[in-house]
Amino acid sequence: MDLSSINPLLLIATMIAASMPIFFAAIGELVAEKSGVLNLGVEGMMIIGAVCGFVAAVETGSPIAGVFAAMLAGAALSLLFGLLTQLLHANQVATGLALTLFGLGLSALIGQSYAGIKPPSFPQIGFGTLSELPVIGALLFGYDALVYASAVLVVAVWWFLGRSRGGLALRAVGENQDAAHALGYRVVAIRMGAIVFGGACAGVGGAYLSLLRVPQWTEGATAGAGWIALALVVFSSWKPFRVVLGAFLFGGVTLLQLNLQAVGAEINPVYLSMAPYLVTIVALAAISGTGRGAHLGAPGSLGKPFHASG
Numbered sequence: 033m034d035l036s037s038i039n040p041l042l043l044i045a046t047m048i049a050a051s052m053p054i055f056f057a058a059i060g061e062l063v064a065e066k067s068g069v070l071n072l073g074v075e076g077m078m079i080i081g082a083v084c085g086f087v088a089a090v091e092t093g094s095p096i097a098g099v100f101a102a103m104l105a106g107a108a109l110s111l112l113f114g115l116l117t118q119l120l121h122a123n124q125v126a127t128g129l130a131l132t133l134f135g136l137g138l139s140a141l142i143g144q145s146y147a148g149i150k151p152p153s154f155p156q157i158g159f160g161t162l163s164e165l166p167v168i169g170a171l172l173f174g175y176d177a178l179v180y181a182s183a184v185l186v187v188a189v190w191w192f193l194g195r196s197r198g199g200l201a202l203r204a205v206g207e208n209q210d211a212a213h214a215l216g217y218r219v220v221a222i223r224m225g226a227i228v229f230g231g232a233c234a235g236v237g238g239a240y241l242s243l244l245r246v247p248q249w250t251e252g253a254t255a256g257a258g259w260i261a262l263a264l265v266v267f268s269s270w271k272p273f274r275v276v277l278g279a280f281l282f283g284g285v286t287l288l289q290l291n292l293q294a295v296g297a298e299i300n301p302v303y304l305s306m307a308p309y310l311v312t313i314v315a316l317a318a319i320s321g322t323g324r325g326a327h328l329g330a331p332g333s334l335g336k337p338f339h340a341s342g
Contacts, residue, residue, distance in 0.1 A: 045170055048179060051276075051283030053078070053237040053245060053254075055182055057261035058268070058275045059189055060233025065265055066193060067226035068206040068333035072128025073113055074234050075258025076135025081106040081235025082242040083139040086151055086249045095154040099178070099239050106235020107228045109135060114227040118220045121337050136252065146249045154178075154244050178240055185233075190272040202226060206331035209338045219338050234258065260309070269329035 057074050064071050084105035089098025113131050116122040154176050163173040193199040204212040205222050213219050241253050260282055268274030 045174055047280060047284040049175065049283075050245065050286055051279040052178060052182060053240045053257050054261050054264060054282050055275060055279035056178075056185075056237035056240065057234040057258055058264040058279060059182075059186060059272060060230035060237075061261055062265050062268065062270055062272065062275055063189060063193070063202070063233075064223075064226045064230035065334055066206045066270060066331055067202050067223045068209055068331050068336065068338075069114075069117070069223050069227055070124050070128065070335040071110065071113055071131075071227060071230060072125060072262065073109070073131025073135065073258075074128075074230075074261050075254055075256070076132035077106040077109050077231045077234035078135075078238035078241070078254045078258045078261075079139040079252070080109050080135045081238030082253050083143040083146075083238075083249060085235070085239030086242040087142065087146060089151045089243055090146060090149055093152050095152050095243050098151065098243055099236060102235040102239030103232040104235070106231040106233070106238065108231070110227050110231020110234070111224075113231070114224045118223055118227075118338070121339070124335055124337070132258070140251045143249045143251065147251075149249065151243050151247050153247075176244060178236070178244065186272050186276055193272065203331070206333055209333040209336065213338070213340060219340070223338075234261070237261070256309070263313075266330075270331070271329070 057078050061071060061074050081102035085098040085102030087098075088101030089095045092098070109131060113127055116127050117124050157175070157177055157180065159169075159173040163169045165173070191199075193203060201212070201217050202222055204215070205217055205219050209219050237257070238254060241257070242249055246253070264275055264278040264282070267278040
């Protein structure tokens, strides 16, 4: 096994790119959960975003159109979840699981004639000579537009949740829905907005998988990424910047196991493939065992149905 063949700068850069699908899905779910909604349909929204983004990119020749189509597809599926849980008061856990199964089945149907087709290439941002700088060029100026958009997104979510009146209202609804309703907040409307935002982000995460990470459509392309995103929200204790670290951890372990296989590590490939999921479980267990406990950061009304009393 020759570890010297692994370029550390290239590894870090690819780890960042590999973390993007998980990041987008997790940051959207974080906002939804901060409003008190537990949406277990992230996997379904991601896979719908992946297939719709891929189809739109192929048919229009524009990967940008594919990203917007993925956003709309994820938002539409999340809107269905919102209608069922917030207006018809269906059980959030059962509805989220049904959403995932529906998304997986529908994506297989939509994408069956697109297998083996290569989508148009995603445009790279040109930084000129900056991208040629030693070390810094590879680490900061060699990514696609969605990576830079993710940096803007996490700052925007942090600011919205912690510094804006809208974020205060959303957090109030998530912490104590009845008190928020008594103060005049429109609980259902706020939650619907958070749900749709989460679905749009999950759709972008799916599009990143099918258009950038592995530019092709394969059935079940998300491979459990939505479930990892759900775990990362807990891992982050519902804090936006911790989502970035958690996503980077998962993406890093995924890339590391691929690099170890490439250099001929004498480890069963099955064990290496399990590594990202095992690391996630260990991280969640470690956080749960601390004095603070991840559950202490959970919104007080998370998963609770809301019935307006007046």
